[in-house]
Amino acid sequence: xxxxxxxxxxxxxxxxxxxxxxxxxxxxxxxxxxxxxxxxxxxxxxxxxxxxxxxxxxxxxxxxxxxxxxxxxxxxxxxxxxxxxxxxxxxxxxxxxxxxxxxxxxxxxxxxxxxxxxxxxxxxxxxxx
Numbered sequence: 424x425x426x427x428x429x430x431x432x433x434x435x436x437x438x439x440x441x442x443x444x445x446x447x448x449x450x451x452x453x454x455x456x457x458x459x460x461x462x463x464x465x466x467x468x469x470x471x472x473x474x475x476x477x478x479x480x481x482x483x484x485x486x487x488x489x490x491x492x493x494x495x496x497x498x499x500x501x502x503x504x505x506x507x508x509x510x511x512x513x514x515x516x517x518x519x520x521x522x523x524x525x526x527x528x529x530x531x532x533x534x535x536x537x538x539x540x541x542x543x544x545x546x547x548x549x550x551x552x
Contacts, residue, residue, distance in 0.1 A: 453513070455506030466521070467510060469503050477525075479507040480518055 449457045449470075457470045467476045474497060482488045482496070490508065494501045511518055 453506065453510045455503055456510045467514075467518075469499065469507055472499070472503075474499070474507075476507045476510055476514075477518055477522055479504060480511045481522065483508060483511075 447460060449459045449462075451457050451470075452467055455470050456467050456476060458465050458467050462468060463473055463475055468474060469476070469479070478497075479493060482493050483490075488496065490501055490504045493499070494504045497504075
């Protein structure tokens with residue numbers, strides 16, 4: 424009778440993102456705004472959070488929210504929102520183009536033939552945004 428072959432279990436460890444982040448410094452773009460290649464793909468974020476400047480700009484422009492409303496909505500301090508809006512004012516064209524590219528990518532994913540699940544998730548997202 425042939426013996427059953429038992430293979431050793433491979434120990435799989437989750438990657439520790441903190442180890443990767445330690446090697447690369449956060450870059451300060453403006454007061455209260457930082458970027459890091461491993462956080463939100465290097466997009467400008469509010470310092471100490473992963474909330475992107477584009478999110479603040481979208482809430483301000485498309486939802487007509489004021490600084491205090493945005494701060495309350497996202498559980499931020501008013502100063503953080505003001506820093507993001509100030510950065511947006513100085514880099515408006517770049518951030519607006521990033522938002523447009525994001526919308527185009529979303530539409531392309533909805534039209535792709537790789538499954539209805541993506542379409543379903545993204546169509547729900549349009550109602551939220």
